[in-house]
Amino acid sequence: xxxxxxxxxxxxxxxxxxxxxxxxxxxxxxxxxxxxxxxxxxxxxxxxxxxxxxxxxxxxxxxxxxxx
Numbered sequence: 001x002x003x004x005x006x007x008x009x010x011x012x013x014x015x016x017x018x019x020x021x022x023x024x025x026x027x028x029x030x031x032x033x034x035x036x037x038x039x040x041x042x043x044x045x046x047x048x049x050x051x052x053x054x055x056x057x058x059x060x061x062x063x064x065x066x067x068x
């Protein structure tokens with residue numbers, strides 16, 4: 001991918017994705033004003049989340065949307 005995706009939050013997502021986790025939902029939590037990505041590894045049924053500020057969240061959302 002291009003350098004526009006050279007962000008720590010993207011690197012964290014890539015690491016989880018490479019370990020079998022897939023995004024099942026993302027949202028901005030109104031109570032804490034954080035962007036939250038919910039991930040699940042369907043092979044072993046583990047779950048994980050990534051939380052970041054809304055600005056980084058929109059970058060991550062764009063990255064995830066381009067993958068699908």
